[in-house]
Amino acid sequence: MAGKRATINDVASLAGVSIATASKALNGRQDVRAATRERVLAAAAELSFQPNALARGLLSGQTRTVGLLTSDSVGRFGIPVLLGAEDAFGAGEMAVLLCDARGDAIREQHHLRALLSRRVDGLIVVGESTNPRPSVSKDLPVPVVYAYGPSEDPSDVSFVPDDVGAAAMAVNHLLALGRRRIAHVTGPAHYKAARDREEGLRRALAEAGVQQAGQTLSGVWSQRWGRHAAEMLLMAEPEIDAVFCGSDQIAAGFVEAVRERGRRVPDDIAVVGYDNWEVLSTETRPALTTVDMNLEVLGRTAAQHLFAAIDGKATPGVHTLPCQLVIRDSTSPPGVS
Amino acid sequence: MAGKRATINDVASLAGVSIATASKALNGRQDVRAATRERVLAAAAELSFQPNALARGLLSGQTRTVGLLTSDSVGRFGIPVLLGAEDAFGAGEMAVLLCDARGDAIREQHHLRALLSRRVDGLIVVGESTNPRPSVSKDLPVPVVYAYGPSEDPSDVSFVPDDVGAAAMAVNHLLALGRRRIAHVTGPAHYKAARDREEGLRRALAEAGVQQAGQTLSGVWSQRWGRHAAEMLLMAEPEIDAVFCGSDQIAAGFVEAVRERGRRVPDDIAVVGYDNWEVLSTETRPALTTVDMNLEVLGRTAAQHLFAAIDGKATPGVHTLPCQLVIRDSTSPPGVS
DNA sequence: CTCCTGGACTTAAAGGTTTTCGGAAACGTA
DNA sequence: TACGTTTCCGAAAACCTTTAAGTCCAGGAG
Numbered sequence: 001m002a003g004k005r006a007t008i009n010d011v012a013s014l015a016g017v018s019i020a021t022a023s024k025a026l027n028g029r030q031d032v033r034a035a036t037r038e039r040v041l042a043a044a045a046e047l048s049f050q051p052n053a054l055a056r057g058l059l060s061g062q063t064r065t066v067g068l069l070t071s072d073s074v075g076r077f078g079i080p081v082l083l084g085a086e087d088a089f090g091a092g093e094m095a096v097l098l099c100d101a102r103g104d105a106i107r108e109q110h111h112l113r114a115l116l117s118r119r120v121d122g123l124i125v126v127g128e129s130t131n132p133r134p135s136v137s138k139d140l141p142v143p144v145v146y147a148y149g150p151s152e153d154p155s156d157v158s159f160v161p162d163d164v165g166a167a168a169m170a171v172n173h174l175l176a177l178g179r180r181r182i183a184h185v186t187g188p189a190h191y192k193a194a195r196d197r198e199e200g201l202r203r204a205l206a207e208a209g210v211q212q213a214g215q216t217l218s219g220v221w222s223q224r225w226g227r228h229a230a231e232m233l234l235m236a237e238p239e240i241d242a243v244f245c246g247s248d249q250i251a252a253g254f255v256e257a258v259r260e261r262g263r264r265v266p267d268d269i270a271v272v273g274y275d276n277w278e279v280l281s282t283e284t285r286p287a288l289t290t291v292d293m294n295l296e297v298l299g300r301t302a303a304q305h306l307f308a309a310i311d312g313k314a315t316p317g318v319h320t321l322p323c324q325l326v327i328r329d330s331t332s333p334p335g336v337s
Numbered sequence: 338m339a340g341k342r343a344t345i346n347d348v349a350s351l352a353g354v355s356i357a358t359a360s361k362a363l364n365g366r367q368d369v370r371a372a373t374r375e376r377v378l379a380a381a382a383e384l385s386f387q388p389n390a391l392a393r394g395l396l397s398g399q400t401r402t403v404g405l406l407t408s409d410s411v412g413r414f415g416i417p418v419l420l421g422a423e424d425a426f427g428a429g430e431m432a433v434l435l436c437d438a439r440g441d442a443i444r445e446q447h448h449l450r451a452l453l454s455r456r457v458d459g460l461i462v463v464g465e466s467t468n469p470r471p472s473v474s475k476d477l478p479v480p481v482v483y484a485y486g487p488s489e490d491p492s493d494v495s496f497v498p499d500d501v502g503a504a505a506m507a508v509n510h511l512l513a514l515g516r517r518r519i520a521h522v523t524g525p526a527h528y529k530a531a532r533d534r535e536e537g538l539r540r541a542l543a544e545a546g547v548q549q550a551g552q553t554l555s556g557v558w559s560q561r562w563g564r565h566a567a568e569m570l571l572m573a574e575p576e577i578d579a580v581f582c583g584s585d586q587i588a589a590g591f592v593e594a595v596r597e598r599g600r601r602v603p604d605d606i607a608v609v610g611y612d613n614w615e616v617l618s619t620e621t622r623p624a625l626t627t628v629d630m631n632l633e634v635l636g637r638t639a640a641q642h643l644f645a646a647i648d649g650k651a652t653p654g655v656h657t658l659p660c661q662l663v664i665r666d667s668t669s670p671p672g673v674s
Numbered sequence: 675c676t677c678c679t680g681g682a683c684t685t686a687a688a689g690g691t692t693t694t695c696g697g698a699a700a701c702g703t704a
Numbered sequence: 705t706a707c708g709t710t711t712c713c714g715a716a717a718a719c720c721t722t723t724a725a726g727t728c729c730a731g732g733a734g
Binding site: 005050051052053054055057058063065068079082083086087090093095096097098099100107111113114115116117118119141222223224249253256279280283 | 427434
Binding site: 354355356357358361368369370373392394395396397398 | 711712713714715716718719720721
């Protein structure tokens with residue numbers, strides 16, 4: 001820990017100029033002779049001067065800092081969004097103030113005040129699920145962008161993955177492989193994600209004129225449930241040739257149970273997961289075809305739109321971003337692999 | 338987005354007092370009559386006044402903000418540490434500026450400058466592995482605490498999990514169950530974590546006068562390697578009755594392969610994992626006994642010690658924090674479960 | 675010679691808050 | 705009345721930087 005930090009005053013004294021000249025020299029402005037600029041720069045380097053962002057922010061009204069308010073950082077989904085956002089900011093000169101409300105509205109309000117008091121230029125709110133969440137933006141002096149979990153208020157700016165479209169894409173992939181007895185195993189119905197993905201399935205099947213094999217099985221987002229569902233399904237609908245699972249956890253459990261029963265994936269039953277959670281999707285046997293929600297892209301996009309909003313060009317509404325089908329061995333056509 | 342923000346000046350005018358009095362009233366200082374304080378507080382509430390932290394910080398030299406510098410947020414380990422730290426700070430009035438260097442020294446230097454320029458009160462550096470990393474603290478004007486990945490410089494303050502002790506604890510648990518043919522499957526030897534855990538195993542075995550079953554098998558941190566190692570081990574050392582795995586990923590693969598070969602866990606072979614990564618450890622069959630490194634506690638502890646360092650009471654050295662053995666069914670004694 | 679132009683630099687204000695110190699009023703005592 | 709004490713409040717400085725406005729001087733044009 002070194003001593004007191006150098007101010008522009010020290011730099012100016014050392015260079016033998018006024019602080020105004022020092023400031024201009026350091027900021028690359030005109031009106032300063034080359035030789036003088038040299039002297040100032042040398043002085044700054046010698047003192048390892050770093051401009052005080054507080055003073056600068058106080059004057060300019062811009063802190064080049066944004067707040068990242070998350071409801072549940074532990075969740076699988078907040079992190080990639082956060083990273084994408086941090087990535088977009090890091091490219092410039094922005095910094096990110098991170099706050100985790102732990103799903104508590106009081107704590108969220110508290111953090112909000114703290115962020116506002118620190119004069120952040122903008123705010124990203126990232127949800128723990130795609131369920132719409134109460135707006136936080138009423139009468140806020142800074143722009144807000146919602147990522148993953150959209151705001152209930154449609155005049156806010158929200159970015160969400162296109163779960164419906166992605167599910168349809170996944171099911172179309174199964175249909176293209178010639179599968180016609182397609183079942184669906186997913187998580188709790190109070191998750192909008194579960195409902196949206198089922199909706200996508202329904203649309204794709206309807207468009208192809210194919211009946212869903214059995215009822216949608218709603219459980220929880222776990223391997224255990226995936227295994228259990230597989231056992232039920234193999235009993236109740238033994239003729240199924242494909243399953244679309246609402247998450248990779250479910251899919252991982254599903255393929256495990258199928259394998260154990262002596263049925264083959266993908267030859268007998270093709271399986272598609274969701275999330276592309278690599279610790280699961282690439283480590284099952286066979287590796288899972290799955291939907292990647294491109295969450296880092298989503299986070300980055302949200303950050304970029306926050307920039308735009310800070311510059312006054314907001315884009316209200318709920319924007320859905322495309323997902324991507326990652327094809328692996330759990331849906332290989334017969335003969336391949 | 339509302340209009341201009343209220344300053345203490347506006348509050349003072351509205352309350353009919355000077356800004357000095359307003360400041361005193363708002364900060365709960367003496368020297369202000371109860372009635373006057375009421376007026377000021379009412380005015381502040383009406384204008385929804387929030388003190389400008391920049392101005393305050395400029396004056397006091399304290400920003401009540403710390404920097405969190407991580408090398409690899411995506412990693413399994415940085416996140417809980419980060420959460421623990423955020424937790425410790427959130428309890429007070431601290432805020433966290435998050436920076437991810439993506440393992441790039443240049444970028445780290447860049448972020449460091451940005452944080453210093455923003456006048457953070459302190460810094461937490463969290464590593465992506467327990468391998469010691471270059472110190473960042475030379476001649477920094479603020480205190481630094483390292484979490485998970487310690488600094489190479491022993492005069493810095495570092496907090497790391499007690500891998501050696503935890504491994505010994507895990508192996509002692511196996512020994513207490515009567516197991517005597519204990520094998521070890523772990524990750525790449527260039528990870529200090531792998532070497533430390535093996536060291537713990539060795540100590541526990543030596544103390545009990547028991548020989549390790551076969552050589553330590555070093556591979557990668559994946560289920561695939563765990564399965565592969567299990568197959569090798571069941572061939573080469575068919576009489577083993579326990580395995581200590583260097584990670585839950587390896588252990589998950591291991592129990593899967595063992596189960597598939599028709600051997601029973603824990604009756605024939607007891608298995609202990611490492612990390613308590615719940616998506617794996619609680620979802621295998623049987624659920625894994627595993628080491629929990631208490632990373633959130635570690636993060637919280639690091640944050641608390643950073644506070645102490647900010648207050649001038651630093652505690653140099655590498656501090657190892659105890660881990661915890663979470664006992665589940667993969668090591669149940671015969672007859673139980 | 676005077677006036678103007680432009681370059682190079684300095685002065686001073688502004689931004690919002692806290693804090694120190696001094697001032698004023700009210701009251702009691704001599 | 706003169707003086708001291710207490711209580712409450714206000715003026716102003718300080719934190720550090722940027723920038724608008726001003727100063728000074730040299731040199732060129734009229």
